[in-house]
Amino acid sequence: MTRRELDAAGITDPALRAAYARCRLLNARHGRTYFLATRLLPVERRSAVHALYGFARWADDIVDDLRRGRTPAERDRLLRSLESDLAHALRTGGGSEPVVRAVADTAGRYGIDHTLFADFLASMRADLDVTDYATYADLRAYMHGSAAVIGLQMLPVLGTVVPRAEAAPHAAALGVAFQLTNFLRDVGEDLDRGRVYLPADLLAAHGVDRPLLEWSRRTGLGDARIQAALIAAEALTREVYREAEPGIAMLDPRVRPCIRAAFTLYGGILDAIAEQQYTVLHRRAAVSATRRAAVAAAGLVQIAGARWRARGARTAPDAVAPECEEAAQ
Template structure:
């Protein structure tokens, strides 16, 4: 399947094919929902999505998974080195790191604004030193680099039926919604890394705070104040999904099933957290595998309809021209 995608995308250089394959493996291993949705894209567009994911995953691994003995300074240095390699690759210099090589090729092929990648790395560096956010506005500023620009990077790959700048705010909002969903789901895991992404003002409005979250994580005991705060965070996240929703119809029809599937499945993570009693301080909730399969099957049907429609439109245009 990887070979078919690379052939469809016209990627023939052996080293570049290996670079894209490495990015695809990272997506398949770590981005379960994201990878499933990507399977609904036309084959020729999938490698670019894998490249975008692979680079983001590489940076995230430097921040969180470089090894227990790595210091903050060593992680910061590794991020600087990654950015230097990216700058070199974007300038046309040869680089050895596969995810950087694939990303630079994708950025050139789809004319993706390089500032999106630099903004992303700014937020990754923030994760090395910032452990919480006082307000939602502060968190949203962080998420511009960590999430909104991911949506903006994706937009040229997905394609639009309106001017790209019209769809851009919705694409950015979808990136925010996905990350906010992760924050609601991963409270306990983030605590283990020393971070609280739920804004302090949101927690305080429900009588919760960082120390209470840590107590709940440590003891395994529930607290109504945490439940209330998580429900409020989920409601806020739903609002951001509503900001993003109009952008679905602005996408190229052949890309809509992919993004719609991600939209539905990520939204249902919030439902899974609710069904689990808002216990994300203690464990990670997940959308059942059967439900993911149902959404994917619906996406396949939409893909077939979109491609048939594209073929019919193309035939009509050719017939009119002849």
């Protein structure tokens, strides 16, 4: 529960507690897979993860806020205002938006490099006028700010059993793997927003271009060339998962079940895409509730085992019951 997480983190100021609660709500509402994995973390670290997610979601919503009919110039102004607010908050601990106050507090508590936030906002601004990427290298440059930095922001919160610099490339790769998974899952929705994140060189290698994607989206018809391109994108994404996986063992043992669960659940989205014959232009693939529950249960077993080993035989495994029951809900 929110109160328990905040108490465990030592967050006592009422306004700051409300700011963190706002971030937790954003995570619960929009990050279903991510939120489930977060509930496997030690309770004192969850609020920081909610803050990092909440800030990223807030910026992303500004970029994608088409419902109010805001122009790119208006959204750019809002992003620059957010950037200014964050810079002020990182210096002073203030901030006008709740998500900004919470993320600035988290950055201070865990010593998160401020340049990671600047890089993130630079990539968010790119989404206002960049609608496609010619090469995979171009896409990776964008994803440094939009995804890799998220993994790097998380690393101080999670903790490591090796020097942080050794774990950093794997943490960055995991952020990229998650985003590539989202890009593949959301091809149709992104196309509706005027964006194609799959790199043009990968698509062209299979005879696919934007007009063909738009035709398929509009008509609901499949095409063998599109399926071949999506299979190639899946293979590329799985390679990034392989780059990331060794980093899990470099983390604090208490957080490994959380990251392993996220790793498994996001990888499960790729499985769902394949099972649905790569029809992502026409429907959104998702991991089933049964599968999510099974992964969460496996994570709880790992947590209990880690606590049991850490405490020896002095404490029974049901000492973790409050956290296990909450994560299982």
